[in-house]
Amino acid sequence: MTRPSSTVQREQLRRGHFMRVVNYHSTPRGARDELARELAGFARDYAPVTLDDLDRLFETGTWHKDKPGLIPVFYEGYRNSATVAAPLCDQFGLTGWFPIATSFVECDPEYQEAFARAHWISLVEEDTTGGRIAMSWEEVAELSRRHVVFPHTAHHEGFDTTLSDGDIQREVVESKRALEAVTGQEAPAFVWLHGSSYGLSPRHDDAVRSAGYRYQFANTMIHRIN
Amino acid sequence: MLTGAHEDKPSAARLLADGDIVGLMRTCHDRRLEREGIPMVLGLADERGVIPSAPDRAQLEEGGAFAEVFDRYSAALIPWARDDDEGAVITVMQVLAYTHFAPGAALIEEPIAERIEGGAQ
Numbered sequence: 173m174t175r176p177s178s179t180v181q182r183e184q185l186r187r188g189h190f191m192r193v194v195n196y197h198s199t200p201r202g203a204r205d206e207l208a209r210e211l212a213g214f215a216r217d218y219a220p221v222t223l224d225d226l227d228r229l230f231e232t233g234t235w236h237k238d239k240p241g242l243i244p245v246f247y248e249g250y251r252n253s254a255t256v257a258a259p260l261c262d263q264f265g266l267t268g269w270f271p272i273a274t275s276f277v278e279c280d281p282e283y284q285e286a287f288a289r290a291h292w293i294s295l296v297e298e299d300t301t302g303g304r305i306a307m308s309w310e311e312v313a314e315l316s317r318r319h320v321v322f323p324h325t326a327h328h329e330g331f332d333t334t335l336s337d338g339d340i341q342r343e344v345v346e347s348k349r350a351l352e353a354v355t356g357q358e359a360p361a362f363v364w365l366h367g368s369s370y371g372l373s374p375r376h377d378d379a380v381r382s383a384g385y386r387y388q389f390a391n392t393m394i395h396r397i398n
Numbered sequence: 399m400l401t402g403a404h405e406d407k408p409s410a411a412r413l414l415a416d417g418d419i420v421g422l423m424r425t426c427h428d429r430r431l432e433r434e435g436i437p438m439v440l441g442l443a444d445e446r447g448v449i450p451s452a453p454d455r456a457q458l459e460e461g462g463a464f465a466e467v468f469d470r471y472s473a474a475l476i477p478w479a480r481d482d483d484e485g486a487v488i489t490v491m492q493v494l495a496y497t498h499f500a501p502g503a504a505l506i507e508e509p510i511a512e513r514i515e516g517g518a519q
Contacts, residue, residue: 174443176487177481177482177483177487178472178476178479178481178482178483178486178487178490180441180443181441181487181491182465182469184443185439185461185462185464185465186458186461186465187449187451187461188452188457189441189443190439190442190461191439191442192438192440192495193437193440194435194437197431203433206434207433210434229442230442231450233452234453235454240460244435294431370445371445391440391488392440392484392487392488393440393442394441394443396443396444396445397445397446398446
């Protein structure tokens, strides 16, 4: 188990074992032009990272493209991740990675604002002007054809609030099944609320590994676990 | 222009040139997250075994430079932290990423590291 620490981080950097990531949340249409400028800058300076690219980096230890890799990550499963961010990724040739709180998508649009406020999903003004806030399952399926989609638990939960066996089943296992049923693909990664690392709770580590996830994303590192 | 630099505040480049690492941390944390991403540099850990050594010289040199900056920023921001204080590690890595890989950010190179060292005294 690799627990986060300054010593670990320093050694990973020294060995050349690192990846650039940019984390996004709601990407409202009103800020589309600014997001476009930012993503265009990243696309100019960095190479896209597909799931195969990440696999190869872990297998060889070497990044194989001319420019360094960069992963833009769009969290939570907002509708505007599908309607604003993903088309910009397509335009600039970036591969987006989309961690999705699957129960947010499942929630009746009438109650999605309340779901968000109940589960630490931040909203901007444009999100609250009425209508659906989360992606639809159809949008999730469409995204998965060109980008990487994976569970961010079901209800946007942290490992420290996922306590019972039933909680673990719902947040870790059923979220994966729900996503895979829609995309027809393996959900290759998992991330807890707050980006907690693998190695902090053996019980939760076992659950994530046993569910068959290949990677766990965290705020200090990307763990390859299967 | 550096990502996240508000028009009425010093740019990250200016703060970096001044060796103001605390100012970089404040600017990094004081951004409009509906309009700007959060750059991060994440380590890679293989829980099944060992990741092979990176034979690519540029990759190793860049990682070495990042590690050096990580140490300098840690000394400036988190001398109080335990080695395994995850929040402290994240804070330093956020400042590192914000400063050194947003579009147009300062390249990670020796003259900049020297400038930081000089300015942080």
